[in-house]
Amino acid sequence: MKRIKTDFGPLINDRASLWKRVAAFIIDLFIIYLAVSPLTVVLAKEIGIDNSIGFSTIKNAFYDQEKFANASRIVIIIMATISLMSLFYWTMLEYYFKQSIGKMLMRISVVSLTKELKLWQILVRNITKASSVTSLSILFLIDIIYMLFNANRQRLSEVISKTEVTNAN
Amino acid sequence: MQINKFLMAFLVIAAIWIASFGVSKIIENENNLGNTIMILPIKGVIVSDGGSTGLFGEESTVSSDVLEKLDSIEGDDSVKAVILEINSPGGTVVASKEIAEKIKKLNKPVVAWIREYGASGAYWIASSSDYIVADELSVTGSIGVIGSYLEFSRLFDKYGVDYERLVAGDYKDAGTQYKKLTKNERDMLQKKLNLIHKKFKEDVSRNRNISSEKIDDIANGIFYLGYEAYELGLVDKLGNKEDAISKAKELANIKEVKIIEVKEKRSFIELLSRITSKEFYYAGRGLGDALAKNDFGISLT
Numbered sequence: 001m002k003r004i005k006t007d008f009g010p011l012i013n014d015r016a017s018l019w020k021r022v023a024a025f026i027i028d029l030f031i032i033y034l035a036v037s038p039l040t041v042v043l044a045k046e047i048g049i050d051n052s053i054g055f056s057t058i059k060n061a062f063y064d065q066e067k068f069a070n071a072s073r074i075v076i077i078i079m080a081t082i083s084l085m086s087l088f089y090w091t092m093l094e095y096y097f098k099q100s101i102g103k104m105l106m107r108i109s110v111v112s113l114t115k116e117l118k119l120w121q122i123l124v125r126n127i128t129k130a131s132s133v134t135s136l137s138i139l140f141l142i143d144i145i146y147m148l149f150n151a152n153r154q155r156l157s158e159v160i161s162k163t164e165v166t167n168a169n
Numbered sequence: 170m171q172i173n174k175f176l177m178a179f180l181v182i183a184a185i186w187i188a189s190f191g192v193s194k195i196i197e198n199e200n201n202l203g204n205t206i207m208i209l210p211i212k213g214v215i216v217s218d219g220g221s222t223g224l225f226g227e228e229s230t231v232s233s234d235v236l237e238k239l240d241s242i243e244g245d246d247s248v249k250a251v252i253l254e255i256n257s258p259g260g261t262v263v264a265s266k267e268i269a270e271k272i273k274k275l276n277k278p279v280v281a282w283i284r285e286y287g288a289s290g291a292y293w294i295a296s297s298s299d300y301i302v303a304d305e306l307s308v309t310g311s312i313g314v315i316g317s318y319l320e321f322s323r324l325f326d327k328y329g330v331d332y333e334r335l336v337a338g339d340y341k342d343a344g345t346q347y348k349k350l351t352k353n354e355r356d357m358l359q360k361k362l363n364l365i366h367k368k369f370k371e372d373v374s375r376n377r378n379i380s381s382e383k384i385d386d387i388a389n390g391i392f393y394l395g396y397e398a399y400e401l402g403l404v405d406k407l408g409n410k411e412d413a414i415s416k417a418k419e420l421a422n423i424k425e426v427k428i429i430e431v432k433e434k435r436s437f438i439e440l441l442s443r444i445t446s447k448e449f450y451y452a453g454r455g456l457g458d459a460l461a462k463n464d465f466g467i468s469l470t
Contacts, residue, residue, distance in 0.1 A: 035185040038193040074196055081192055085185045092181045097174050104174065 016108035024102030087130035124161035215260025232264035259289025278420030282413035313390025
């Protein structure tokens with residue numbers, strides 16, 4: 001176990017492993033997609049994944065330019081809504097319990113490198129994750145790449161928010 | 170504390186689900202157009218595949234595109250009826266027949282609205298609909314089959330070009346442009362055309378409930394103006410778009426309806442290629458004329 005000293009608070013001596021964090025993320029994604037299933041059904045219709053065709057499906061939006069633009073608009077609205085709901089999920093649970101459901105199951109939790117965990121920290125650390133829920137976000141990609149090269153295995157947003165993920169007691 | 174944690178998690182998920190449900194309902198309500206009638210264009214020459222068939226990017230209808238659209242319309246419960254906006258001189262046999270058969274099997278009322286032209290293959294398609302509206306001066310009918318082509322053997326003779334015939338199967342090059350048809354070849358090809366014509370007539374006879382004797386009289390390739398076609402029973406009504414919509418509503422048994430016209434999206438590149446191909450044609454034609462008149466002092470021989 002590595003011990004690193006931080007400027008702001010307690011020693012972090014039990015950092016959560018990468019595979020636990022990835023597993024927790026996948027579990028959370030699964031739960032989020034279950035929770036937003038009414039929206040994903042509408043999204044699937046709009047992009048023509050299912051066999052029934054709504055008027056605004058992008059795939060079959062040959063009706064006219066207005067319908068095509070409308071379909072695109074609806075898809076963007078749905079994706080943005082799902083991202084916001086993801087952010088709500090992570091923020092609510094990590095702020096009050098320092099753990100999302102995925103983290104609870106993997107027995108890891110969020111700790112603040114300052115005295116106490118604040119709401120802004122939770123929001124900042126989760127914004128890039130939430131933005132990547134519906135499409136690969138460049139911000140989340142930067143986050144992940146930074147983490148791979150960071151000695152503390154912190155994502156860039158975690159460095160900014162001064163948080164880390166450790167094994168829960 | 171553990172129970173509170175899971176309870177809180179459950180409440181968060183429930184709140185998200187409820188919010189998603191609400192948003193999805195709002196989106197579906199916004200998108201709901203109610204009852205609709207689709208106006209599907211059949212314009213230009215009807216072909217099986219590819220884009221335009223003309224040299225210069227002339228408009229055409231590709232049967233595979235139409236079939237795809239009809240499949241979509243068939244699966245869409247909000248579409249109560251279809252109007253085929255026909256402005257086509259006809260097209261290839263299989264392409265026209267494919268669309269006609271699909272129209273017949275469609276589970277919704279179909280009204281054919283013939284504008285300038287609804288002849289030959291386009292009429293085949295129209296005849297398979299439930300009702301035909303045409304203008305009194307529309308050109309329709311032309312229930313026949315054409316297989317004519319240019320034959321260049323004498324031109325080749327003039328310039329000392331020979332056609333070397335190498336075939337296995339006597340009729341393999343029947344219909345080639347490089348030699349004249351033999352009597353047997355002509356008879357064979359004519360038989361094929363007659364078979365296609367027979368199928369065409371039978372379909373129209375069945376679709377329009379016209380006796381085979383009468384259809385033999387009228388389906389001799391002649392085209393008819395709208396009012397003539399009306400008298401012969403080839404169209405149901407002389408009218409316009411409003412008449413077609415009105416009939417579609419009646420057949421679908423609906424009063425309030427939204428009309429949606431299917432339009433092809435054309436990319437900028439497609440539009441540009443159409444314009445430039447026409448320009449190049451006229452440029453080439455002008456050059457060709459000038460050369461032929463020997464305006465440049467250049468000889469072609």
